[in-house]
Every structure is written in C-alpha cells, then in structure tokens.
Amino acid sequence: MNATDRTPADLLRSALAADPARPLVTFYDDATGERVELSVATFANWVAKTANLLQGDLAAEPGDRLALLLPAHWQSAVWLLACSSVGVIVDVQGDPAGADLVVSGPDTLEAARACRGERVALALRPLGGRFPQAPEGFADYAVEVPGQGDRFAPFAPVDPDAPALAVDGVELTSAQLVARAREDADALGLAAGSRLLTGRSYDTWEGLSAGLFAPLAAGGSVVLCRHLDKLDEEGLSKRVESERVTNSAV
Template sequence: MSRPPNPTRSLGVMVSTPHELLRGELARDGSRPLVTFYDDATGERVELSVTTFDNWVAKTSGLLRDDLSADAGDRVGLLLPPHWQSLVWAGACWALGASVVDSTDDAAVLVTGPDTLQEAAVAGVGEVVALSLRPLGGRFTEPLPIGVLDYAVEVPAHPDVFSPYAPPPAHTPAYEMAGQELDLGELVARARARAEELGVGDRPRLLVTADELPDALLDALLVPLVTGGSAVLVRNERRSGRDERLAAERVTAVA
C-alpha cells in the first residue's frame, strides 16, 4: 500500500513553522516514531510517536500559556541538556510563538534540569520550572527550592490538544542560542539546509549524539520534521554499543 503524500510538501507549498510541520506529520502518520531517546548512563530508552510527542507539546504549551502566563513574543530560557523533554519544550515554545534562549536575560520563564537547578532558582526570573530528567519523566525525589515548579507534577493536568489564540507567523522570533538568532521560518530553512548537508532524503532514521542542546534541536527534532523522518537521540553514549544500536534501530544516517 502506498503512503499518502506528505502534507508538509503537498502542491509544492513549503510549510513555514515547526509547529505546522509537526501537525502535518501528525496528519500523515501519527503512529510512526519521531524521537527515540537513550541515556546510556541510566539504561533508559523512551520512544515517542508523532502523536505522543504532539501530546507532550500540547500539554507543555498549555502549561506555558495558562499557568505560567507566557505569550507569543516571550523568551523562555532552556537550561537543559539534549533530552527528549528538552525537544518537547522547544516544540511547545514554537507552538505558542515564544522564543527559546540559552540564557536568563529577559526570560519570562526559565526551564532547568537538575544540574542547573540552583543557578535557575536564584536567577531572578519570575517563573521557574524544573525537570528531573529521570526515566519516564518522573518527579523530583527531593523538595525543590521555594518558587520552583516540578514539571512532572504540573504538566499532566493540561489537555492533549493545544490551539494558540493566533498561530504565530513565520517571522516570529523563535531561537536565540549559541550566538545565533532565528525566527520560525528561518528555523525551518536551517533544518532543510542541514538535511541537505547530511545528504538525507525523505524519511531518514538519524542517530544523534549531540552534546549541546542547540545541536539536538536541529538534528533530532527539526531535521526529522522537514524530512518526515525520525531520530535516535543518545545521551552519555556508550560508543562500544553503537554498531548494535545502529542495527537495532535501523539507522540510515548519523548526524
């Protein structure tokens, strides 16, 4: 049976924002894998289909807008390592029209992992959300600093579907990391250029072992979205097991 055409490229029209790409992939085949995450230090493996990833993005977008009062044009500081939840947070910001940044400067919301928790707690940002980064998105096992929200506690109550009050246009500022500033449309263009650089065609399965979040956002989220593919994102990679993982996950390209 032939697959339906990819709606993100139908009729020659190129979709202009990451969230539109995600929704297009959801319409095409929501059951297929989008991100498979490994942490070789803990033995964790989590696979998120397009539908599951979209659900997490929707819930996180709802948390941002409805509980944290974030809005289009706001800056959200992501003090996070490469991780599947980091990709979710970026997707949620772009659905809302907020910009992801790698600093605390003028941030409306600060999102931290355990390694930067104390730095975030004293940064003077009004809203701080902490991710334990434990397997299965578990809660923190120790009390958090006063005023810091536990993402795993707050996010489940939000709906699995998110509709922005007004879809953010392609020229909306979206990214300020590693000295680079991009809007939503430029993020998509950068991902298309990166796919060409990697030499991948439609629907690749990428192995991504990025050490920094900006690289993971590009290779493990944006490139799969523009190509209709998926990524295997590995944290703390055990290199001796790479060949076995390449075969088991049917990887077609290494980023």
C-alpha cells in the same frame, strides 16, 4: 512535509497528519540505560500538554523569552516544539536573569533562580518521573503537565517572521529555522522515513538540528543519544542495527 510549513509547530502538524503512528524521537541515556520511544502522536500529545501549561498556568505570551537550561533529551525536544506552538522565544542555555521564564534540569537549578519570572524544573528521570521533592521556587514539570489538555490552540497566531530561537549567539525566526532545518536535512541525506542517530548536544544549532529539526523537516525520525561516549564500538553497531539507523551525525 508541506512546502507551506513555516514554523516548527507546522512541521509537527504535518507529520501528525501524514503518519501519527511512526516513531519520531527515540531517546537513549547511556549513563542510565534509559530508552524511550515516542511516536509522532505521543510526542505531539506531550507538546500540546506542555504548550497548554506554558500558555495557561505560566501565562506565557508570544515574544516572551524562555531560558532553556536542558541537555539533549526527549523532554527538551518537547519544550522546543511547545514554545514554537505558543510563539515563545527559546533562548538555549540563555541567561535566566534576562528571561521571562526559565526551564531547568536538575543540574542548573541554582543558575535558574536568577529568573524573576516563572520557573519550571525537570528531574529528567526515566519515564518522565518527578522530583522526590519539588525544588523550592520551581514548579515540577512532571507534576504539572499530566493534567493539561491534550489539544492546544494558541490565543494568538504565531508569526513565522518573529524571533523563535536563540542559540550559540544566533537568533532565528520560525521561518528561518524551518528553512535551515530543510537545508540541513538535505546536507545530511535525510528523506521521508530516514532514521538519524546523533549524539550531539543541544547547545548548538548543529545539535538542535540533527537532534530534532532536520529529521522533523524531512519526514524522518531521530535516535537521540545522551552520553553516547559511554557506548563502545560494538554497542554502537548493535544500536544502529536494532534501531534501523539510516544516517548518523555524531
């Protein structure tokens, strides 16, 4: 990654320029058997579409606060980078009542209704599937995002020194987030081409860093596992081998 990168969106652009075909996020849900692998290019395309939805249809602006009520999931990772692209502050598991927008999974819809702004719901079904019927008062992400543009340009430049992420009582600017991700990448022994397997949740900085930001900052990739506790020792060993895992943070 480039030393001049100061936002997560910068890190993604550098990854795209370096090697768009390499894997970036490989997601497993060991409760359903789902596996999804996204190359840098495919992930960046999802981010661009989501950023266009966020900036366009949802009218989000830099400095707006988005309550992200999602588990560790490949679509959660997409939203984190889309918000960075627009300049929206991601409040992970934040209070929807105090947010300008909310993005919710299927298990947090009632809590998400406290948001008076735009509400988006994700079914978190395999292959990004939609709800059989969209929850009342919510836009179904899987319905809204496919028609969005494949390229994204922010209406205003993102300020690296503006707040970008709030998690577990800590608020970070984009520049601080990138710096911490690089520090974590070093601590985890990550380098270009590393494959980090993690089962950490997305409700702490440590989980977000291992599950996305540190591998991205290092030029590596992540094997993101939800419900990893359902996998026995033999199954975990096979995954490490089949996914060519070089590092772990479980």
